[in-house]
Amino acid sequence: MNAGTQHDSCRDPVIEFRHASYRLPGGQELLRDVNFTVGRGETLVLLGRSGAGKTTALKLINRLLDPSDGEVRVEGRSTLAWDAIALRRHIGYVIQETGLFPHFTVEQNISLVPRLECWSEERTRARVKELLGLVGLDPEEFLKRYPHELSGGQRQRVGVARALAADPPILLMDEPFGELDPITRDEVQGEFQALQQRLGKTIVIVTHHVDEALLLATRIGLMEAGRLAASYSPKEFRVATDPVAAAYVAHLRMHEKVRGTDEPD
Amino acid sequence: MSLINFFLRHQHEIVQATLEHIWLVGAAMLLAVAIGVPLGVIVTRRPWLSKPILGGANIAETIPSLALFGFLLPVPWLGDRADRLAITALTLYALLPIIRNTAAGIAGVDPAVRDAARGMGMTDRQILFQVELPLSVSTVLAGVRVATVLTIGIATIAAAVGAGGLGEFIFRGLAMVNNQLILAGAIPAALLALGADFILSVFERRLRPAR
Numbered sequence: 001m002n003a004g005t006q007h008d009s010c011r012d013p014v015i016e017f018r019h020a021s022y023r024l025p026g027g028q029e030l031l032r033d034v035n036f037t038v039g040r041g042e043t044l045v046l047l048g049r050s051g052a053g054k055t056t057a058l059k060l061i062n063r064l065l066d067p068s069d070g071e072v073r074v075e076g077r078s079t080l081a082w083d084a085i086a087l088r089r090h091i092g093y094v095i096q097e098t099g100l101f102p103h104f105t106v107e108q109n110i111s112l113v114p115r116l117e118c119w120s121e122e123r124t125r126a127r128v129k130e131l132l133g134l135v136g137l138d139p140e141e142f143l144k145r146y147p148h149e150l151s152g153g154q155r156q157r158v159g160v161a162r163a164l165a166a167d168p169p170i171l172l173m174d175e176p177f178g179e180l181d182p183i184t185r186d187e188v189q190g191e192f193q194a195l196q197q198r199l200g201k202t203i204v205i206v207t208h209h210v211d212e213a214l215l216l217a218t219r220i221g222l223m224e225a226g227r228l229a230a231s232y233s234p235k236e237f238r239v240a241t242d243p244v245a246a247a248y249v250a251h252l253r254m255h256e257k258v259r260g261t262d263e264p265d
Numbered sequence: 266m267s268l269i270n271f272f273l274r275h276q277h278e279i280v281q282a283t284l285e286h287i288w289l290v291g292a293a294m295l296l297a298v299a300i301g302v303p304l305g306v307i308v309t310r311r312p313w314l315s316k317p318i319l320g321g322a323n324i325a326e327t328i329p330s331l332a333l334f335g336f337l338l339p340v341p342w343l344g345d346r347a348d349r350l351a352i353t354a355l356t357l358y359a360l361l362p363i364i365r366n367t368a369a370g371i372a373g374v375d376p377a378v379r380d381a382a383r384g385m386g387m388t389d390r391q392i393l394f395q396v397e398l399p400l401s402v403s404t405v406l407a408g409v410r411v412a413t414v415l416t417i418g419i420a421t422i423a424a425a426v427g428a429g430g431l432g433e434f435i436f437r438g439l440a441m442v443n444n445q446l447i448l449a450g451a452i453p454a455a456l457l458a459l460g461a462d463f464i465l466s467v468f469e470r471r472l473r474p475a476r
Contacts, residue, residue, distance in 0.1 A: 062384055088386030099381025103399050113385055162385075172384075 305367020366408025
């Protein structure tokens with residue numbers, strides 16, 4: 001019992017949903033009795049159709065929304081017990097369409113959280129350069145550009161760099177690669193996968209792309225109509241028998257067939 | 266020909282009246298921006314206040330200008346000085362477009378951008394001053410432009426309460442049935458409006474965020 005304590009504390013969930021529900025003021029239930037945990041360094045992918053409650057679940061984690069029932073705990077503390085601003089600065093956030101500030105340069109966008117946290121100018125500048133390198137953009141070329149002067153893939157990379165700026169232990173990503181064409185998407189996903197292994201962040205990704213889920217997840221949570229229908233490891237997911245997971249896998253098989261029969265498995 | 270001669274002969278008076286006009290409009294616009302922009306922000310922050318604020322500004326806008334000057338005349342501190350009175354009335358007229366455009370500009374900020382700002386842990390105040398207002402500047406300026414042009418026209422009526430300005434010529438011309446006098450007020454007023462419109466539209470375009 002005692003011997004396990006230290007080990008257990010490392011395994012303490014970083015994010016934990018306990019019977020969390022979310023209702024709109026009008027009473028419509030977007031999320032119902034959701035339970036899951038995400039351990040340190042894990043990547044949970046919430047997979048589901050639009051309207052399944054994935055984004056709502058994500059927003060409960062950084063307290064853009066408060067749960068109507070139950071609770072969401074981050075690092076052992078209910079989000080309601082956190083100061084919302086402190087909680088959000090502790091969590092990187094990458095969203096659909098990246099949400100880059102159109103009136104800020106790439107440099108200003110990435111350095112936003114460090115500046116809010118009053119980092120010194122030198123430290124901030126060094127960090128921005130480091131991050132641009134990390135996401136594969138040449139600082140000399142991109143620092144002074146505005147978001148509208150970037151391609152979709154470049155914007156996405158800047159979005160990731162911005163979320164990582166203050167080195168938050170947790171990263172939330174809402175359809176992070178949603179707007180990209182398939183080839184750029186593969187590219188950015190691949191880069192992100194490498195990054196993920198290097199940085200060891202605890203990550204929650206929301207997507208409706210099953211291939212993205214299988215590529216990036218250590219755990220896949222299948223969401224259906226505001227509930228967490230099931231949770232699988234990527235391996236289990238491929239052979240899951242429940243109809244929804246099976247439908248996703250069938251979809252995937254179909255696309256693999258299109259890609260060519262000589263592809264192994 | 267005679268009109269040009271008339272203008273040349275009275276150029277000092279015309280310049281004097283134009284400067285008075287600019288003073289009335291300029292002071293009113295500064296006040297209207299100082300009051301209207303915060304009110305526009307409040308409209309987006311407290312939806313329950315949006316009806317009374319926009320409604321109030323709307324009413325001010327619909328009162329005929331001559332009547333509004335008249336209504337304000339007996340108000341104690343305001344009625345003491347004609348320019349004070351005129352500036353107050355003009356400010357009331359200028360408010361509506363400024364409030365409305367400020368609110369529209371903020372409401373028009375891409376929700377993804379606002380979500381990102383909140384999600385990264387910006388406080389409400391930081392979001393307002395670093396994100397929402399900078400992104401609304403051109404919309405707010407469009408409101409200021411409309412309000413300025415409007416106010417330059419209405420300010421001619423300020424002469425009715427003795428506040429001076431280019432309306433002075435117009436009223437005198439009307440009384441004396443003298444077209445030259447009327448034009449001595451109307452032409453500079455029109456030129457002022459065109460000039461203000463042009464200058465503000467340049468700023469508006471400059472400050473519009475690129476997409």
